[in-house]
Amino acid sequence: MGRRSPYPAEFRNDAVALYRAAGGKRTYAAVAADVGVTGETLRSWVRQADEQAGRADSRSGEPAAEGRDEELARLRAENSRLRKAEKGVGTRAGDPAPGSPVFREGDEGMTGRWDFICAHRADFGVQRICRVLGVSRSGYYRWLTGAKARSERQAADGALVAEIREIHTEHKGIYGVRRVHAELRGFGHTVNRKRVERLMRKHGIEGRHLRRKRTTAPGRLAPPAPDLVRRDFSARQLNEKWCGDITYVQVGGTWLYLACVLDICSRRVLGYSMATHMRAELVIDALKMAVASRGGNVDGVIFHADRGTQYTSDAFAQVCDSFGIRRSMGRVGSSYDNALAESFWQGLKRETMHQRLFSTVRQARLEIFQWLTYYNARRRHSALNYLSPAEFEQQHLRADTLTIAA
Incomplete structure (x- = not known):
C-alpha cells in the first residue's frame, strides 16, 4: 500500500481538471508550477485519475452521463454568448457601431493645422496659410523642427x-x-x-472594478472568540496570523460556496474548499488543507474570521484546538474587522465573475481554482511591493536563511 498523499483529494482533483482543461497546450511542468507541486507529482495524479475513471467505466459499462451533461450545458451557454456578439463583432470591445463617425469633431487640433500647412505650402506659401489659420510661422517651424523627435x-x-x-x-x-x-x-x-x-x-x-457585497450570516448562540487581530492585518513572519472567510458564486440556478484561508504575512491562499452547501465542513476542509500546506506544524497560529455560524461551531473549534490554532473573531456586522479577506473576495469576483454567469459547477470550480493558482504564483500584489505571494514567500525565506547563517 502506497504512502498517503499530503494533498487533499479536492486539491488533487482540481489540479487534474486544470491540466486537462489546457487540452495538451501546457506541459505537466507548466501547470504544476502554478499549482505548487512538481511535474512528476501532477503526472501521477493524472495517471491515477485515468485509472479510476477506467475502472468506473468498466463497472458501469458506459461513460458517466453527468460529465457529458455539464459539458453540453457549458457549450450551449458559450454558443449563445458568441451568437449575441456575432452581429456587432465589437460588442463591449470598443469598436464603433456600423455607420458611426470614426473621428470626433475637434480631434484634429493643432497637429491637423500644421499638417495642412505642410501639404499646401508649395501652392500658397507658409506666411499666407498661417495668417488665414491664425497661427504663427515660428510655431509652425518649431513644430517642423521637432518632427523627428x-x-x-x-x-x-x-x-x-x-x-x-x-x-x-x-x-x-x-x-x-x-x-x-x-x-x-x-x-x-x-x-x-x-x-x-x-x-x-x-x-x-x-x-476591472466591482462593488462590495456583504455575505456573512452571524452565529449568535455560540460564545465568540476574542479579537486578537484588531484590524492589524500585518505580520512579520509566515504562519503568525491567518484569516479566512466564505463567499458564494451563482451557478445556473444554484450556488457554489467557497471558503479560503490566507496567510496574512504573504497573502498566500493556503487552503480552500468548494461545495454546494455552507456547513461547518466547508471551513474545516479549507483549514485542514492550509495546515497540510504548511507541513502540519502550525501550533500557535492565530486564525481570524468573522462570527459566521461555521466559524463559531463546536466542530470548527475542536479542529482548531487539535492543531494548536488560536481562534480570533471580529465584531458582528463589521466588514472592516476582516478587511483582508473581504478584499481578497473582491479581487476574485472582479477578475473571474465580472458580467458573467457560470453554467455548471464543474466550470465554476475549474475557473476559480485556476484563478487561485494564478493568484498565488503570478498575480502581483500591491501590499507585497507588487510581488506575487509565492515570490514574496521565497524572498522572505531566503532572507531568514541568510539571517540565520550570519
Whole structure:
C-alpha cells in the first residue's frame, strides 16, 4: 500500500481538471508550477485519475452521463454568448457601431493645422496659410523642427501600448495601471507610471472594478472568540496570523460556496474548499488543507474570521484546538474587522465573475481554482511591493536563511 498523499483529494482533483482543461497546450511542468507541486507529482495524479475513471467505466459499462451533461450545458451557454456578439463583432470591445463617425469633431487640433500647412505650402506659401489659420510661422517651424523627435516618441508609445495590451490580455483584462506598471518594471522597463496611465486611458485599456457585497450570516448562540487581530492585518513572519472567510458564486440556478484561508504575512491562499452547501465542513476542509500546506506544524497560529455560524461551531473549534490554532473573531456586522479577506473576495469576483454567469459547477470550480493558482504564483500584489505571494514567500525565506547563517 502506497504512502498517503499530503494533498487533499479536492486539491488533487482540481489540479487534474486544470491540466486537462489546457487540452495538451501546457506541459505537466507548466501547470504544476502554478499549482505548487512538481511535474512528476501532477503526472501521477493524472495517471491515477485515468485509472479510476477506467475502472468506473468498466463497472458501469458506459461513460458517466453527468460529465457529458455539464459539458453540453457549458457549450450551449458559450454558443449563445458568441451568437449575441456575432452581429456587432465589437460588442463591449470598443469598436464603433456600423455607420458611426470614426473621428470626433475637434480631434484634429493643432497637429491637423500644421499638417495642412505642410501639404499646401508649395501652392500658397507658409506666411499666407498661417495668417488665414491664425497661427504663427515660428510655431509652425518649431513644430517642423521637432518632427523627428515626435515621430520617435510616437513609435515608442506605440511599442509600449503593444506591450501593455499583451500584459492586459495575458492577465485576462484584470490588471489596472499599477499592476501593469509593476509588470513592465518586472520585465526591466524603466517607465513612468503616469505615462502608462496616460496611454491606457487614451487607448481605453482599464482593469476591472466591482462593488462590495456583504455575505456573512452571524452565529449568535455560540460564545465568540476574542479579537486578537484588531484590524492589524500585518505580520512579520509566515504562519503568525491567518484569516479566512466564505463567499458564494451563482451557478445556473444554484450556488457554489467557497471558503479560503490566507496567510496574512504573504497573502498566500493556503487552503480552500468548494461545495454546494455552507456547513461547518466547508471551513474545516479549507483549514485542514492550509495546515497540510504548511507541513502540519502550525501550533500557535492565530486564525481570524468573522462570527459566521461555521466559524463559531463546536466542530470548527475542536479542529482548531487539535492543531494548536488560536481562534480570533471580529465584531458582528463589521466588514472592516476582516478587511483582508473581504478584499481578497473582491479581487476574485472582479477578475473571474465580472458580467458573467457560470453554467455548471464543474466550470465554476475549474475557473476559480485556476484563478487561485494564478493568484498565488503570478498575480502581483500591491501590499507585497507588487510581488506575487509565492515570490514574496521565497524572498522572505531566503532572507531568514541568510539571517540565520550570519
